[in-house]
Amino acid sequence: MITLYHGSNVHIADIDLKQCNPYKDFGQAFYLTTEKDQATEVALARVDIFGGEPIVNIYHFDEHLLKDGALSCRSFDGYTEEWADFVYQHRDETIVPPYMHSYDVVYGPIANDRVGLQIRNYRLGNIDKKEFLRRLKYMKGITFQYAFCTERAIEKLQSYECK
Numbered sequence: 001m002i003t004l005y006h007g008s009n010v011h012i013a014d015i016d017l018k019q020c021n022p023y024k025d026f027g028q029a030f031y032l033t034t035e036k037d038q039a040t041e042v043a044l045a046r047v048d049i050f051g052g053e054p055i056v057n058i059y060h061f062d063e064h065l066l067k068d069g070a071l072s073c074r075s076f077d078g079y080t081e082e083w084a085d086f087v088y089q090h091r092d093e094t095i096v097p098p099y100m101h102s103y104d105v106v107y108g109p110i111a112n113d114r115v116g117l118q119i120r121n122y123r124l125g126n127i128d129k130k131e132f133l134r135r136l137k138y139m140k141g142i143t144f145q146y147a148f149c150t151e152r153a154i155e156k157l158q159s160y161e162c163k
Helices: 036-050 081-091 115-123 128-136
Strands: 004-010 030-032 055-060 074-075 105-109 142-150 156-162
Touching: 004 030, 004 036, 036 055, 081 105, 081 115, 081 128, 115 128
Parallel strands: 074 105
Antiparallel strands: 004 055, 030 142, 055 156, 105 142
């Protein structure tokens, strides 16, 4: 079992994928991290935008479900052109309806906070793929995320508590 964290300004008792933004790094999904500090930063940012109190929702997940075929998983072990292409497909808001893959869970690096600007520069041809990839890298160093993309995957999360 691994412990995963989700930063918010509310306690999340029931995860509703329809409430999740479709234009995120790996598409419409519930995003978690193994880094409690990262989740805390997200919670504080949510409070700055929407008010409330910072809350870190804590979940347990049996990662063997990703290896035994119970859940389909796409994994990116680092910043690669393949990862950048995947992020581009899901973050480009000119694609309507949003692009969606068929994986239950996607694991990989977090893109930098200014990804929208980089998407536009790449789409307009202002930067090439190599520069696009360089600019997508998270400024605080590589940090990984789990995107739970289907109800089937969400059902496997065990809520623990929130702080």
